[in-house]
Amino acid sequence: MLRSPLQWYDAYLFDLDGTIFLGDELLPGVERLMAELRARGRTVKFLSNNATKDPAQYREKLAGMGLEVPVEDIANTVVTTTQWLVAHHPGASLFVIGEEPLQRALREARFRLTEDPAEVDIVVASYDRAFDYRKLQIAFDAIWFHKRAFLIETNPDRYCPFPGGRGEPDCAAITAAIEACTGVKCQVSLGKPSPLMLEAALGGHDLDPGRCLMVGDRLMTDIQMAIDAGMASALVLTGESTVDDVLAREERSRPTYVVERIDHLLPTLAPGGGA
Numbered sequence: 179m180l181r182s183p184l185q186w187y188d189a190y191l192f193d194l195d196g197t198i199f200l201g202d203e204l205l206p207g208v209e210r211l212m213a214e215l216r217a218r219g220r221t222v223k224f225l226s227n228n229a230t231k232d233p234a235q236y237r238e239k240l241a242g243m244g245l246e247v248p249v250e251d252i253a254n255t256v257v258t259t260t261q262w263l264v265a266h267h268p269g270a271s272l273f274v275i276g277e278e279p280l281q282r283a284l285r286e287a288r289f290r291l292t293e294d295p296a297e298v299d300i301v302v303a304s305y306d307r308a309f310d311y312r313k314l315q316i317a318f319d320a321i322w323f324h325k326r327a328f329l330i331e332t333n334p335d336r337y338c339p340f341p342g343g344r345g346e347p348d349c350a351a352i353t354a355a356i357e358a359c360t361g362v363k364c365q366v367s368l369g370k371p372s373p374l375m376l377e378a379a380l381g382g383h384d385l386d387p388g389r390c391l392m393v394g395d396r397l398m399t400d401i402q403m404a405i406d407a408g409m410a411s412a413l414v415l416t417g418e419s420t421v422d423d424v425l426a427r428e429e430r431s432r433p434t435y436v437v438e439r440i441d442h443l444l445p446t447l448a449p450g451g452g453a
């Protein structure tokens with residue numbers, strides 16, 4: 179089942195949690211891979227569904243682990259959610275179930291954030307480690323009682339992978355709580371597999387999707403986005419998805435490559451040769 183690329187790509191797109199790092203540690207092989215890609219002048223971008231940090235905070239986190247990355251090479255759901263709301267619902271009043279970096283970005287984009295359910299136009303569900311019954315009640319009142327607001331989410335991830343096989347409940351759990359009590363469905367999801375994430379990451383770069391490799395640890399988000407975009411994809415087995423998950427999918431929904439370590443993405447130069 180394991181399969182490494184035999185070729186170099188022009189551009190490499192990397193998920194972060196479970197792909198580049200777990201908790202506060204870079205995963206094995208990341209430094210070697212990045213050094214090789216840089217030496218060959220490849221385009222490298224990072225894209226995360228996690229909205230608990232903004233790109234500047236991710237830049238700092240990566241630098242703290244020894245990986246220097248320009249902030250403009252990092253995109254996440256703080257960026258896609260803000261861009262989508264600016265494009266489609268400028269001036270909307272938002273109730274945001276999300277952490278400070280998301281709230282700050284939305285305020286800076288001139289949205290009004292409110293906790294008064296009678297005024298909420300859009301409920302934004304996200305990964306919020308301070309989620310509680312009070313917030314669920316506000317969302318419920320805004321959507322179900324006042325019949326005014328609709329629901330969007332930053333990302334569809336069920337949990338965020340942590341070291342030692344652990345994890346933290348992610349945005350999908352909060353979206354599901356709101357859907358369960360209101361009976362409404364979330365209308366838009368701004369993270370992978372949405373192509374909006376790809377646009378945010380590649381904005382300005384005119385790249386042939388056939389020359390890009392998307393690398394991630396989740397089939398349903400990272401790999402699905404690549405397949406939808408006509409890109410090659412590589413699943414790293416350092417986060418959520420397993421070989422059994424790959425085998426459970428139809429052939430056309432499987433990643434192009436499956437590797438145990440991220441530096442196994444370095445092309446094997448001859449059949450049977452080591453990466």
Ligand SMILES: [Mg+2]
Pocket residue numbers: 193194195196197394395396417
């Ligand atoms: Mg991940």
